[in-house]
Amino acid sequence: MLFSIDSGVPVLPCEEIETDKEKTICFTGHRENSVIPYKGEQIYYGITLRTVQLMLFRYIDMAVESGYKTFISGLAAGTDLWAAKYILGKKHSDSSIRLIGVMPYLRHAxxxxxRYKELLADAERGADMLLTTNTDPLVVYGKSRGGENTSPDLYRVRNYFMVDNASAVISYFNEGSYKSGTSQTLNYAVRQGLKIRRFGLEEAYGVIDECGPDIESIRRKLVFMENVFELPY
Structure with missing residues (x-):
């Protein structure tokens, strides 16, 4: 039996996954350092970050409204852990919602x-299943295959596993980030025919343009956002 280094929770090999694929969504997205403040002014960094997070949360709400019940988080810093924390909150009011955490290897964090280690530990403790796509306790990420106990494929394998076990993807993706793991995952999801619902900084800036840097106005606008999962594209 494997256990998480960060929470002590048992970790299962990915083959143990149990889910209804048609009602399952996975996440892919950027880390927090991808957030460039509105108008490039640091004073707006906080409102920009919060708008991105609120848009992510609204997409999750819309997915639940459309019948999705299981959410797969890759437990990465940024989008994945923001999503996991929000889903844990939703589980308190809806016991049918499930969170599956998938780590690329045991030492990934x-x-x-x-702060993110704390978020990770909370997500792992609250998840319905905690899986890893690599069970070697010594393996770490390395850009070449020459090093002992290193692999350049760990994140890609985790990302593709999530896509293979979902029917839709929610993504925070910024245009131009085409060499990122997020881009690689989205491209794979397209090839596999998944429904993709994504947003980026341009959409967040548009919300701030309309509402101003007022978090309550932004919340109200997003509540009335059309459900993107009901759109035909």
Whole structure:
């Protein structure tokens, strides 16, 4: 039996996944350092970050409204853990919602900040299943295959596994980030025919343009946003 380094929760091999694929969504998205403040002014960083997060949460709400019940998080800092934390909150009021956490390898969070390590541990403890796509306790990410116990494929394998076990993807993706893992995952999801619902900084800036840097106005606008999962594209 494997256990998480960060929470002590048992970790199962990915083959143990149990889910209804048609009602399952996975996430892919950027880290927090991808958030460029509105108008490039640092004073707006907080409102920009919060708008991105609120848009992500609204997409999750819309997915639930459209019948999706299981959410797969890759437990990465940024989008994945923001989503996981929000889903844990929704589970309190809807016991049919499930969170599956999938780590790329056991030591994946060694370079996380303390804040994200805390978010990760909470997500792992609250998840309905905690899986890993690599069960070797010594393996770490490395850009070449020459090093002992290193692999350049760990994140890609995790990302593709999530796509293969879902029917839709929610993504925070910024145009131009085409060399990112998020872009790689989205391209794979397109090839596999998944429904993709994504937003980026341009959409967040548009919301701030309309509402101003007022978080309550932004919340109200997003509540009345048309359900993107009901759109035909």
């Amino acid at each position: 060694e370079r996380f900040s303390d």
